[in-house]
Amino acid sequence: MLQQTQVATVISYYNEWLGRFPDFPALAAASENDVLHAWQGLGYYARARNLRATAIAIMEKHGGTFPRNPESIRDLPGIGRYTANAVATFAFDQPVPIVEANITRVLSRLLDVQTPVDTNAGRQRLWSSAAQLLPRQGAGRHNSALMELGALVCGVRPNCQSCPVKTFCRTTKPTLLPRKKARPTLKVRTEHHGFALRRRRVLLEQSEDRWRGMWILPRLAGRPATGQRLHRSQFPFTHHRITLVVYSHQPPSEKKHSVQRWFPIRELESIPLPSPHRRALDDILSSTPDPVS
Template sequence: MPPFPASRFRQPLITWFRRHGRDLPWRRTRDPYAILVSEFMLQQTQVATVVPYYEHWLARFPDFASLARADESAVLHAWQGLGYYARARNLHAAAQSVAKNVGGVLPNDLAKIAALPGIGRYTAGAVATFAFDQAVPIVEANIARVLARLTNWEKPIDTAAGRDHLWSTASVLLPKKNGRLHNSALMELGALICLPRRPLCAQCPVQKFCAAVEPAALPRKRAKPRQVLLHESHAFALRRERILLEQSHARWRGMWILPRLAAVPPRSPLLQLDFPFTHHRITLSVFAATRSFLPNEKQRWFPIAQLAELPVPSPHRRALEELLPRQNLCSTFART
């Protein structure tokens, strides 16, 4: 635990945050729905990337009721480009649960928030503190880094012991009120000052409380599993300005992708591109469909002009954006 009074730590932190905290759109609201949307989007995605998606999403689905009524295809299309589509499905399921079970209004109750589909300890706490100003601890990547360095925690933080240490430390530092302000400041410190590789220790408002001997070496995590290399083959089939796509039932469930090929054709691909997915590195090879290529029941012909309306995962969208102009066809995937 920190060897100093928590109140002495909080005062300079809050003063710094009031002067230097960023003006982010989700900090201008206390709407539980908008805050929940931001929290789902910010998981594993940078703030700069999230801002336009967040604003576009709220314009299209302004509340729990509108999102609950939407079909999954529309939800996935609005999420297109953010990746990690399970987040969109979980957010959709949470909205449906709120609309069905609590009258469309998220209750000011941490346990009930945590009971929603796809919501873990951090997200429940974030909504409780940012929407309802509850004094509850939260630990995400930025806060974890700050707390690990503050306490010079040299063991991996992604173990049960590491997580217990971080959450306990967050609880000790937490004030009895103004949880929103405190947690925002702690998170912002990690985002702007206590950086992963080159922490700006000389600019840190709470440096005198930090026990880290080598800040840049912390936090530590367990060794990552070796990356698995995969190769996937897909067909590029055009007919009278229509393109053949199939609906995925696996990695990108519910989204439209180029048709899978069971075997690698004995010819050169039109295009190859690599992309990461969890602990995999996937090479996507796209081959021109031959005259003998036969569509199956999972596949459909779509007008090229309709592509912008379909949920298409980023790697396949990139492939289409490169291949369609070669056929003198529009490749625009404008978000609507």
């Protein structure tokens, strides 16, 4: 939950999540719809799907008990090297390295790594250095200390005067490290969607790509020839800045669409909707004179 999201935002989600899914059996038995609904607003919905898939794998392959060794943890859905090693070292004190943003900053400065840290060569260098520095015992505390060092002392503005490892530090220009590749330029695009209201119900479509499984306003092929513009907003998505434009829309009543459904307005709160589409719906419904007629 904390990936790309601030702690203050996460706390209420975390408590609510544990209330709804307190253990692996509860999460494994939940529907994807319920899981996406509990996650809505946090973005990157693959994480919610993977948590549910992990709970199912733990129930089916590990007898309901979370595995202790990093290889078995890494076999779980959506878990890569960092998460597997972090769980193994912090929960089970396994002697495995971890490399995240704080440790990346510390190691790249301590060792004066000039290779961009977001390349394969840079990542390889940091992971093998982190492995070499591991003590035989107390790896969990060591990893935790490295993270704290990066968070509290060797931050974006490093406090080298009070750094406990300054005598080993090789860099003379810490603020220039870690190096990164040039960022890809942001692409802009506009996406057109329709809003249709009939007998207190709103037409929605189940997304099959970006927000797979969640409900969004029906996509339109382009800007419609007729139809009033009801909403316009922007949101970021990976390397894109997307402009969402919503028009009033009259879908042909006779044609059935496999992934579209009419939802009563009062039910919108309980279905999973990605934040940009929920904001658009709230905006449109709040400015519709009598949305329930």
